[in-house]
Amino acid sequence: MAADTAVAASPEETLESLLREAEALKQKLEEERQKLNDVSLSCVAERLETIAFPNLKLRRMLKGHQSKVLCSDWSPDKRHIVSSSQDGKVMVWDAFTATKELTIAMPSTWVMACAYAPSGNLVAAGGLDNKVTVFPLAGGEDEPAARKRTVATHTSYMSCCLFPNTDRQILTGSGDGTCALWDVESGQLLQSFQAHAADVMALDLAPSDMGDTFVSGGCDRAVLVWDMRTGQAVQAFDTHDSDVNSVKYHPSGDSLVTGSDDSCCRLFDLRADREVARYSKESIIFGVNSVEWSVSGRLVFAGYSDYTACAWDALRGARVCVLCGHEHRVTRVQLAPDGTALSTASWDATIRIWA
């Protein structure tokens, strides 16, 4: 009994003291972040020269899925695209010729995520099956489906996946609220990342010279930056008013853009540790499903539930171009690896290439 009292009395150990400290830390964080907010991005941008933004035109249309396209990913060869759909299929396309090269049938519908490996020889996909399955593309006449390997299993749907600069590992995000790093060969869980209070919706890897960090966004409205080696969240941004559906590092690696169901994209700077810009308009009332940068980081591309995609001037915060044509919500926008084209995937069952 005496021991219990002693433990409870220790300032480190009581719930009350922890709560009190948490509140004090939150306030301190807010004050510190505000103190360094000495100028606004749009204010600086006003002094820059205006530039004429080119209009992106529709160049290719990839048709073949029977239902909503939920995800797509460019091959490192800058030519092929893998896509996954509600119809339970994963397809590999030649984007130059707009032809389908391969169809892989998945065990369940709603294949929510797909990704190309850095070598271009593997694709990974999964979704409502709670799994990530890896398919080798090269290597003879065998069907890729016959040589598949199930790598990861979550306790809820798998919403996003990527290869962290190697074919040997895969990083996943899930409706079970965790992110996880897996060994592709053995299927072993290498590291689990737990701090989201709800479903994880999006992942992005820091540009390669930034070391082993990645960012995640989720239905708890939080954006978390993780240290891949320790499994700890090192930074958090929580200014969105609804689910965070997409996150993407600026090419410099110093900031990130996010898209949310609150119909707003936000720019967070890692070094300032705060939000530095918002991309929104009163007329935009539908959620943002996907965000992407242009090569220089001047343009932010966003795909919306109102069937459009658009480009924002990241510095001035003005919308400079709207991509119309999709007949249902846009689920994914992604730049080709060489920056020469933008792909958009949609619930209208098509993938379109703009340049």
Next chain:
Amino acid sequence: MDMMVSTLQQQRAVTEQLRREAAIKRVPVSVVVSDIVKYINEHEQEDCLLVGFSSQKVNPFREKSSCTVL
């Protein structure tokens, strides 16, 4: 009791997370904004979707010519 222990553990994790965040070194927004502008200026010319293609021939997704050599 188990419930209390797990609540305590959860709160400890939250507080530890906040301690780490509070310890981050921060840079003024004016500095990071000028670095963002600098990065964009340095890479503007490589950005085809921003400055366009030097000629449509280098656009891999240009419209295919209607004439083909047989």
